[in-house]
Amino acid sequence: MRTKLLALLLLALPLSAFAQNTPVGTWTTIDDKTQKPKSIVEIYEAKDGSLAGRVTKVLQSDRGPNPVCDKCSGDRKNKPVEGMVILWGVRKNGGSWEDGKILDPATGKMYSVKVTPVDGGKKLDVRGFMGFSLLGRTQTWVRQQ
Numbered sequence: 001m002r003t004k005l006l007a008l009l010l011l012a013l014p015l016s017a018f019a020q021n022t023p024v025g026t027w028t029t030i031d032d033k034t035q036k037p038k039s040i041v042e043i044y045e046a047k048d049g050s051l052a053g054r055v056t057k058v059l060q061s062d063r064g065p066n067p068v069c070d071k072c073s074g075d076r077k078n079k080p081v082e083g084m085v086i087l088w089g090v091r092k093n094g095g096s097w098e099d100g101k102i103l104d105p106a107t108g109k110m111y112s113v114k115v116t117p118v119d120g121g122k123k124l125d126v127r128g129f130m131g132f133s134l135l136g137r138t139q140t141w142v143r144q145q
Contacts, residue, residue: 021121023051023090023097026144028059029126032137036060040144043087051097051115053087055105062106071108081105090115102128111136 024045029038040057058081061067067081076084090100090113102113111128118125122143129136 021095021117023053023115023117023124026056027053027124027141028144029141030139031060032139039081041086041141046088049091050088050100051090052085053102054083054085055081056083058082067105069103069105069108072103072105073108076103076105076108087113087115102126104128 023043025043027041027043029041030036031038037059038061039055039059041053042056043051043053046052058065058067061081063070068078069076069081069084070078072079084103084105086103086105088100090097093099096114096116098112098114100113100115101110103110111130112133114127114129114133116125116127117123118140124141124143125138126141127133127136127138
């Protein structure tokens with residue numbers, strides 16, 4: 001009986017390690033300029049199978065403790081940043097997820113996005129860009145425990 005239990009545990013270890021190489025989870029966003037934690041984002045699987053991400057908590061903002069997306073357009077205009085979906089339409093492509101969009105609530109601008117788990121899934125490189133991936137910025141997000 002112990003042998004079967006041990007074998008089952010050993011089989012489960014690689015699965016848990018694999019699960020960490022997906023962007024699904026809760027992340028602390030790190031500002032690429034100040035290197036300070038900025039917000040908490042939950043990345044989840046949407047109904048269509050793509051990934052999306054929602055701000056669950058703003059940790060630091062130049063616009064006070066409850067910022068709104070005053071520079072956004074459309075449905076997001078003047079809506080609270082907390083609870084806002086800022087990442088959507090991201091699909092797996094090899095070792096990364098791409099072809100989606102990301103919104104910068106501070107500027108109201110939308111960018112194409114490429115999301116790549118690094119450091120065994122403990123970190124996430126989030127690259128926002130216009131046109132070509134070479135023309136953009138990368139933030140490193142840290143997985144919540």
